[in-house]
Amino acid sequence: MRRLSSSSSGQGFRLLAKLAFLAAAASLSAQQTPESATSLSREVKDVFERCAKAVVKIEATDQHGELSGTGFFVDPTGTLYTAYSVGGEAENVTVEFKGKKYPARQLLADLRSGIAMLKVDLASPALPIGNSDQLEIATPVVAIGYPLDLAETPSFGMIAGFDRKCFGGYFPTKHLRVNLPPQRGEGGAPLLNFNGEVVGILLYSFENNSCYALPIEAAEKIRSDFVRFGEPRHGWIGANVAEASAPVEGSRAVTKDIVKDTPAAESGMKPGDVVLQIGRTKVHEPEDILDASFFLTAGDVVPITVMRGSEKLTFSVQADFHPASQPRPQLLAAPPLSNRAMPLNLQSAPERTP
Amino acid sequence: MDEFNDNEITKLLRLKRYEQPSPGYFENFLHEFHRRQRDELLRQPLWRICLDRARDFALSFNLSTLTSYPAAVTAVLVCAAVISLRIYQAPQPATVAAKDRPVLVVPASTEPEWTLASPVATRVFNTRSLRNIKESAQTHRSGTPRYVLDSVPVSYETTFKF
Numbered sequence: 240m241r242r243l244s245s246s247s248s249g250q251g252f253r254l255l256a257k258l259a260f261l262a263a264a265a266s267l268s269a270q271q272t273p274e275s276a277t278s279l280s281r282e283v284k285d286v287f288e289r290c291a292k293a294v295v296k297i298e299a300t301d302q303h304g305e306l307s308g309t310g311f312f313v314d315p316t317g318t319l320y321t322a323y324s325v326g327g328e329a330e331n332v333t334v335e336f337k338g339k340k341y342p343a344r345q346l347l348a349d350l351r352s353g354i355a356m357l358k359v360d361l362a363s364p365a366l367p368i369g370n371s372d373q374l375e376i377a378t379p380v381v382a383i384g385y386p387l388d389l390a391e392t393p394s395f396g397m398i399a400g401f402d403r404k405c406f407g408g409y410f411p412t413k414h415l416r417v418n419l420p421p422q423r424g425e426g427g428a429p430l431l432n433f434n435g436e437v438v439g440i441l442l443y444s445f446e447n448n449s450c451y452a453l454p455i456e457a458a459e460k461i462r463s464d465f466v467r468f469g470e471p472r473h474g475w476i477g478a479n480v481a482e483a484s485a486p487v488e489g490s491r492a493v494t495k496d497i498v499k500d501t502p503a504a505e506s507g508m509k510p511g512d513v514v515l516q517i518g519r520t521k522v523h524e525p526e527d528i529l530d531a532s533f534f535l536t537a538g539d540v541v542p543i544t545v546m547r548g549s550e551k552l553t554f555s556v557q558a559d560f561h562p563a564s565q566p567r568p569q570l571l572a573a574p575p576l577s578n579r580a581m582p583l584n585l586q587s588a589p590e591r592t593p
Numbered sequence: 594m595d596e597f598n599d600n601e602i603t604k605l606l607r608l609k610r611y612e613q614p615s616p617g618y619f620e621n622f623l624h625e626f627h628r629r630q631r632d633e634l635l636r637q638p639l640w641r642i643c644l645d646r647a648r649d650f651a652l653s654f655n656l657s658t659l660t661s662y663p664a665a666v667t668a669v670l671v672c673a674a675v676i677s678l679r680i681y682q683a684p685q686p687a688t689v690a691a692k693d694r695p696v697l698v699v700p701a702s703t704e705p706e707w708t709l710a711s712p713v714a715t716r717v718f719n720t721r722s723l724r725n726i727k728e729s730a731q732t733h734r735s736g737t738p739r740y741v742l743d744s745v746p747v748s749y750e751t752t753f754k755f
Contacts, residue, residue, distance in 0.1 A: 298738060305738035324741050353747045387740050408749030424740035443743045451746075480753040492753070517755065525753045532755035 279379075279395075282433050286381045287393040289435045293364040295336050296385040297321055297343070297357070297427065299329030309384040309428040310334065310357060311366050311437070313462075317359035320458055321427030322442050323348055326355035334359050349461050349471045351411045351563070352453060352533075353442050354427075356462065366429055369436025371415060371454035374398050380417060380432060382441050382450075384425030394419045399449060403526045412533035414451045415439045421450040460534055467536075474535025474558030476543070477501020478508060480528045487513040487546050492525045494545070506554040512545035537561070 293312045298305065308325030312318065319334070326332060327348035333340045334357070346356040374380075378398045386392055396419020403410050417430060421444045430439035430452045439452030464471045477498035483491045492514045497503045514522045517531035518541045535541060537560040544553045634642065 303739060306741050307738040308741040322741065322743065323747050324743050327747075350748050353743075388737075406745050406749075408746070408751070409753075410746060411748060411750050421742055422740075423742050426741040426743060441742075443746055445744075450742075476755060478755055480755065528753045528755050529750055535755065 282379075283381055283393055283395050286431055286433060286435050287383060290366055290381075290429070290431055291383050291391045291393075292337075293366045294383045294385075294391055294429060295319065295334045296391075297325050297332060297334055298340075299326065299332040301329045307385070307388070307424050308426045309424065309441075311383075311427075311429040312363040313368065313437070314365050315363055317361045317363045318346065319343075319357050319359065319363075320429075320440055321355050321357060322440065323350060323353045323355050324442075325427045326357050332357060336361070336363065347461070347465050347471060351471070351473055351561075352457055352461050354440055354453060354458050354461060356465065366431070367434075367436045368455055368459060369432050369434065369438040371438040371456055374401075374415065374432070374438060376400065378432070380419070380430050380438065382417075382419055382421070382425065382428045382430050382452075384422070384428030384441065386422035386424045388424075392422075394421065394425075396420070396448075402451070403529050405445070405451070409526070409529055410451075412457050412530050413454060414442075415454055416445065416449060417441075417452055418449050420448045457533060460536075464536060468538075472537040473533075473561035473563075474537045474539065474541070475501075475532070475561040476506075476508075476535070476541075476556050476558050477503040478514075480514060480525050482525050483513060486523075488515055488551070490515050490522050490524075490546070492522045492528055502556045502559050506543075506556045508543070508545065508554060508556075509547065512547050512552075514543065514545050515551070516544040517541060518543075 290311075295310050295312070297308045297310045299308075300306070306325065306329060308321060310319040310321035310325065313320055326343075326345060327350065329345075332343040332345065334343045335341075336359070341359045341361055343357040343359045346358050348355040376398055380396055380398060382394045382396070383391055384394070396417050398415060399418040400416040401413050402416050403413050405414070405416075415430065415438070417439070421428075421441060425441055428441040429437045430441055432438050437455050439454055440458055441450055441452050443451040445451055461471045478501075479495045479498070480492045481495040483493040485491075487493075490513050494503075494508060494510050494512045494514060496510050497508055514528065516522060517528070518534065520527065520531040520534070522528060522531065535558045537558050540555050540557045542553050542555055544551060546552075637645075
């Protein structure tokens with residue numbers, strides 16, 4: 240009897256073991272099938288969990304009434320970026336952080352870039368700044384925002400393009416076109432890569448499931464101006480560029496006219512010069528001027544390389560304030576070598592193209 | 594003491610040993626005690642009774658300082674002064690600063706809930722001085738706010754100028 244009982248319990252144990260093995264195998268196969276999907280969602284979740292704490296809801300009032308948008312901290316002292324439409328012309332700005340509302344004050348509002356910087360007097364987490372130049376088409380990105388009156392929400396998408404022209408006009412600099420579904424209230428939300436670094440600021444919706452983001456380098460340029468001068472200082476030298484009929488040295492950007500009494504005119508630039516490089520930005524098309532122009536800072540000296548006929552010339556030009564900038568404080572005296580034509584090799588004959 | 598010597602005292606104590614209370618004495622003792630206590634109590638005026646009870650109540654919470662009348666009066670006066678000061682110093686309702694606001698020449702948008710944007714040609718992008726809006730930041734908000742996400746850029750570049 241005891242033997243019979245022992246035998247039946249052994250069979251039961253083996254049956255249970257087989258069932259457990261089958262269940263484990265089925266579970267493993269079920270997990271392996273959408274492996275890529277789970278990996279992706281894990282990445283998004285990881286970015287969300289790491290970065291959401293530095294993303295805040297912004298509430299304010301403006302001439303149209305109350306508004307709500309998104310912003311994010313970029314340093315541990317409570318400085319945050321948001322969209323111009325959220326914090327640029329608003330009053331009574333409050334930032335909701337960790338369930339509490341804090342008053343915020345405006346540091347700057349820059350209409351050209353479309354961003355505003357706010358300051359909250361608290362110790363805050365901060366998102367690391369990434370590099371949007373490393374983005375490629377189809378690079379996955381995550382946005383974290385506050386849609387409507389909902390809690391912080393991740394949105395997943397990918398880089399769809401790098402545009403300078405849209406809506407019948409030109410952006411002040413290259414913008415990131417992102418295929419992710421933006422929602423109202425997410426203006427000013429950070430666009431993050433999978434390392435959790437900010438690569439852009441969500442500014443405009445585009446159709447239903449696309450949006451435009453300002454590259455973070457453009458926002459950082461504005462912040463750099465603020466740190467240096469206490470305000471954005473968009474630079475301008477006074478040259479208008481058109482498209483040349485044929486490329487010269489790989490560039491189709493030819494100066495159409497030079498505005499009188501501007502740094503360009505004083506430096507010796509002339510209509511017909513083909514622009515090859517502005518600062519560190521190489522110019523191939525007239526649209527490249529937009530990027531180069533945006534990163535000019537009034538008061539800074541920038542080298543501009545042009546082709547004049549067969550000569551390659553470099554001018555050191557001290558940028559003036561952009562005509563649309565207000566106010567326009569008086570710049571300090573220009574350095575001795577600025578705003579004067581300067582051959583590429585001062586001690587030798589100008590470089591000639593073959 | 595001179596009338597009694599030690600022997601007499603001893604006799605009396607011996608007699609006491611055999612002394613018994615009347616029947617029902619112990620049963621009625623507590624009742625009689627309470628009756629006499631109430632009688633004693635009711636001889637006092639009502640205000641004295643209330644005062645005693647209030648003091649007993651305070652002492653039960655170990656607030657010994659309240660038993661000092663000058664300290665209690667001082668505390669009451671200080672509380673009244675603080676409360677009245679706070680009432681007089683209550684902030685006025687925050688007013689939304691409308692001064693120094695540039696009048697925008699923005700046409701009414703077709704989607705007012707969606708956008709604040711307008712072509713840059715009608716606007717001047719300028720930088721403004723710091724605005725301290727802390728004072729009015731606690732303004733009560735009511736109703737549904739406008740959830741911001743622009744559908745067009747707030748500024749355009751018209752030509753390739755630099």
